[in-house]
Amino acid sequence: HFSCPSKTFSDSWEIIEGLRGGLSNVQEPENQAGYMLKKRKWPMKGWHKRFFYLDKGILKYxxxxxxxxxxxxxxxxxxGLSVMAIKxxxxxxxxxxxxxxxxxxxxxxxxxxxxxxKLRHHRLYRQNEIAMFPHEKTLFHPHYPLTSSPTIPDSQSIRKRASLAKQSSLHSPVSFTSQAKVTAWLQSSDDMDRCTKELSVCEAQLLELNHLLRSMEVLHRTYSAPAINALQVPSCISAGSIRLHASNPNLSSVDLTNEKTYHETLDSPIDVSKLQEDFCRIVSHKSFHSTMxxxxxxxxxxxxxxxxxxxxDSCPAPSAQLMGLKNALASAVIQNAELQERLCKIHAESHIPEPSVHINLNSCDGSRPLVHQASNESRASITESLSEFFDAQEVLLSASSSENEPSEDDSYISDISDNVSMENFSNEVENERLNTGCVENGGSxxxxxxxxxxxxxxxxNISLWNILKNNIGKDLSKVAMPVQLNEPLNTLQRLCEELExxxxxxxxxxxxxxxxxxxxxxxxxxxxxxxxxYRAGGKPFNPVLGETYECDRPDKGFCFVAEQVSHHPPIxxxxxxxxxxxxxxxxxxRNKFWGKSMEIVPVGKTHVVLPGxxxxxxxxxxxxCIHNILSGQRWIEHYGEISIKNSNSEKCQCKVTFIKAKYWSSSMNEVEGAVTDHKGKVVHKLFGKWHEGMYYGSPxxxxxxWRMNPMPPDxxxxxxxxxxALELNELDPLxxxxxxxxxxxxxxxxxLLEEGNVESAEVQKQRIEQLQRERRRVLEDNHMTHQPRFFxxxxxxTWVSNxxxxxxxxxPGFSNFDCPVLW
Structure with missing residues (x-):
């Protein structure tokens, strides 16, 4: 149940409290309707006027x-299921x-x-309804009009279908031995209540669609109406949407009543086009796909x-012996890593007469050979990835197939695999960069x-809500977080990751x-x-003012340096x-928390110069945007448009769009782009997924x-x-x-966090943050400002390197350099 109190912040944000303590009977609220300004959805900006209608905790607009x-x-x-805040x-x-x-x-x-x-009242009513009847929630159909209509099921028919849904759910077999565990699981799961409500909505909608289909079939046989598969599909929906009943075997198996009953309920011949319109309206509505x-x-x-x-439950509780074995394993892993490091040094110092012989002492090193040919497994992976992507992009294909069918034949995938092998993994020409580096010191x-x-x-065991509930709409960069929520890298190292x-x-x-x-x-x-x-679950450390990071990579041919040049705002x-x-x-x-999601809005430009x-x-x-901050599996989404220009030439430019995921589509992380000339004519098209790979041309x-490198084991x-990323914080004596x-x-x-010593890491984190506050106070007392060393x-x-x-x-080296004491 809901028990978060209202809190008022210095910037006047206030979280609206939810249902408190025990369950209570909340009086049914009156409906509310009227115009409000709504911020436009991405990628549009500004506000527009929309008409809102609030009915029993459901806000439609x-x-x-x-x-x-x-x-x-x-x-x-x-x-009722939303986090609400007001200013x-x-x-x-x-x-x-x-x-x-x-x-x-x-x-x-x-x-x-x-x-x-009104929103407070409706929210409490809705939450009370969810809490009182977790398995018999009121069904709502956002695609239905407010007034009655012959094509819309009345409340009696909805209750009848809900009753049928409940009866059908009683036939689900559950083994007697696991009954207690399942019961405990249901009682402890707030999400299951919500899931039951969603399933009830889904089933009612599917039953309604089934009713329309049966009606059309009866009409077809009785009045010689056109065949269902020959009906014209309105332009309001795609061909893929109308195939819903064919791809869902459960839809036709739901038996509301027999055919005779359907026929008897038809008082007069109903216009088939009207039934078809009702069917298409339900299927094509956003809420239908969103709920599914x-x-x-x-x-x-x-x-x-x-x-x-x-x-x-089937395993015994962790014992002291088990914990001892776990600690012993961790110790053995560390010892093994030290032994491997010693062997590497011995190997480097030894004289081998045959330089062509390569001894791979580190078996888990993920480096590739110079010439890599795609294996059968990689080809299968490419096939799966491409079929998934091209199915989602109907605009790129002349014909669309079912989601479960491959979009191209094996010869096409073979061509793509060869392109991957030639374009992404062949590095014969690039090997000369391995011998370059910014510093000749052998430190890498x-x-x-x-x-x-x-x-x-x-x-x-960390309650994020207790930490974040007072920071709705605020910049989270100023909010202290437990060290367990961090990853053992900081923002400066994250910037270096962009050069992977x-x-x-x-x-x-x-x-x-x-x-x-x-x-x-x-x-x-x-x-x-x-x-x-793969990193939505953790956040990087915030660098303290004056903190630096270098990355010298002769193997990749670059050297990198970063510095935290400002603390407020953090730059x-x-x-x-x-x-x-x-x-x-x-x-x-700019990081902002909105109750369930956190938006990260970067400000600034990235620059690349090609001197040649x-x-x-x-x-x-x-x-x-990181979703599911407080519960469930967190996932990250990127959306917006990247505009790339060559400031020294107007010959070409490029726009790349990160497409925001749609409720009714399973396609995610998609990217589309186009390279155009100075007249705006498209020269090259790009497409792909930002977590998989990018392609140019047309299928x-x-x-x-480019394709993303394989992830390391575990x-x-x-x-x-x-x-x-594993290599960014590595520290060797040289x-x-x-x-x-x-x-x-x-x-x-x-x-310390990297080494698994969480308690000591938390102590040091607080000490380092206190040191930074003291340094800032000294600067303010002396009317001084921080001067970055290397930018x-x-x-x-903008900040550039000096x-x-x-x-x-x-x-002379940094050992003789006057550096501030940061930690």
Whole structure:
């Protein structure tokens, strides 16, 4: 049940309280209707006026009252299942419904107070309804008009179908031995109550569709109506939507009554087109697909939770012996890593007469051979990925097939596989970059670690709601979080992760055609988001003011340096160089928590210069949103448009769109782009998924430009890190001697978390944050401002490198350098 009290913040945000303590009978509220301003959905900006109708905790909206009457709704919000916050001064109302965040505004203070009062009442009523009748929730149909209509089932028919649904659910067999466990699971699961409600809605909608189909079949036989499969499909829905009854075997198996009963209920010949219109209206409505998708997601989550509970109950409770074995295993893993490191050093110092013989001492090293041919397994993976993607992109194909059918034949997939092999894995031409580096000191390791010292800690005992409930609509960068919620990397290292696929910039530097160069630049911009797919569960450490990070990678041909140049607002600047490119950016983030989701809005530009051609590319970043912050499986979504321009030439430009997931579609993480000339004519098309790969051209001759590297073994247990991320915080004695004391690798709390010492990491984190507050107080008392060491402000207020870091590192070295004490 709901028991979060109202809280008022300094910025006047207030969380609307939910149902308190025990269950109570809440009087049914009166309906509320009227116009409010609603913030436009991405990618549009600004506000527009919409008509809202609030009925028993369900808030529907459309363009006008007539559209609501006709059932032409733009959206439907379950207020009882949403986190609601208000800002009285600005007369704003925010509803976080998990899938979407709705921002509403009212101009009149009187109307604002009236809407808030009604929403409070309806929210309590809806929550009380959910709590009182978790398995018999009121069904609502957002696609039905407000007034009665012959094509709409009345309340009696809905109750009849709900009763049938309940009766059919009683036939589900449950084994006697697991009955108690399942009962306990149901009682402890608030999500199951919501899932039951979603399933009830789904079943009622499917029963309604089945009723319409049966009616049309009876009419066909009785009045010689046209065959159902010959009916004209209205343009309002796609061909894929009308196939719902054919792809769902349960739909035709639901037996409401016999054929005779259907025939008797028809008082007169009904226009088939009217029945067809009703059928299509229900199927094509957003809420129908949204409810189906939501129910499937919750069923999957609850199935996994029940499975874990059954497995847990079938095993004995963790004993001291088991914990001892676990600790012994962790110790053995650390000892094994130390032994491997010693063997690597012995191997490096030994003299081998045959240099062609390669001894791979680190069996888990994920490096590829110079020439890699796609295996059968990789081809199968490519087939699966491409079929999934091309099915979702009907606009790219001349014909669409069922979601379960491959979109192209084996020869096409073979061509794509060959393209992947040639384009993405062949590095004969690029091997010369392995011999380049910014610093000639031998500090970089050839044998890099493939595993962290300790897996990620358990965070199930942390109540995020208690931490975040007072910060609705606020910037979370100023909110102190428990160290368990962090990952053992910080924001400066995250910036370096964007260079994981720097070979795309190397390819661009060796490409003569300017339009193809732009293709590689655009793909590089997309590739920087790939590692976030598995990282929605943790957050990076916030760098303290003056903190630095370097990454010297001769194997990749670049050297990177970053510094935290500002604390309020937090600004991170970085700079990387190789013989082929120069990369820099300064980024500041605005993080806002909306109750169930957190939006991350980056501000700043990314720059890449290709000295060989005199090109200077710059582009923006897109918005990121982490969903299911408080419950369930967190997942991250990126949406927005990246606009890439060459400031030294107007010959071509590129726009890449990260497509926001739609409620009624299973397609996610899709990216589309186009490279155009100075007249706006499209020269190259790009498409793909930011967590899988990118292609350019048009099917079936599309070429793979980039694919995400395979994840290391057991990555789920190690923060979801990629192989490149595993190496970012690695510290060996040779490198340690060359680093400044401000480098992130030397930060104690981050290092302790990586080693699995959570309690000590929390102590050090608080100490380091206190040190930063004291340094800031000293600067303020002396009317001084912090001056970054390795970056300076340019004329356009962006931070750029002063090109002193690597020179100082080389001579005289940072051991003799006056650095602030950060930790």
């Amino acid at each position: 459309a363009k006008c009252a007539a559209d609501v009457e006709k059932g032409k709704l733009h959206g439907c919000i379950d207020v 009285k001064k600005a007369k704003c109302i925010d509803l976080d419904a998990e899938e979407n965040i709705y921002h509403l505004k009212i101009k009149s203070q009187e109307l604002f107070d009236e809407w808030v009062s 998708k939501s129910a499937l997601c919750m069923l999957t989550t609850e199935k996994e939770r029940l499975k874990q509970m059954l497995e847990h 390791q050839e044998q890099r670690r493939c595993c962290l010292p300790s897996p990620s800690p358990n965070t199930s 696929y720097s070979e795309l910039l190397d390819k661009a530097a060796h490409t003569q055609d300017p339009f193809e160069r732009m293709v590689y630049i655009a793909t590089f911009a997309v590739s920087g988001y790939a590692s976030s797919y 991170s600047a970085c700079h990387a160089e190789s013989k082929n490119f120069i990369f820099w950016q300064d980024v500041r983030w 051609f005199g090109d200077h590319y710059e582009w923006n970043k897109v918005t990121s 079936p001759s599309a070429t793979c430009i 990555y789920e247990q190690y923060y979801g890190f990629t192989k490149f 490198t340690k001697a060359l680093l400044p004391p401000t480098d992130s690798r030397l930060r104690l709390d981050q290092r 300076q402000k340019s004329r356009d207020d 090109n002193t870091y690597w020179e100082l590192r080389k001579d």
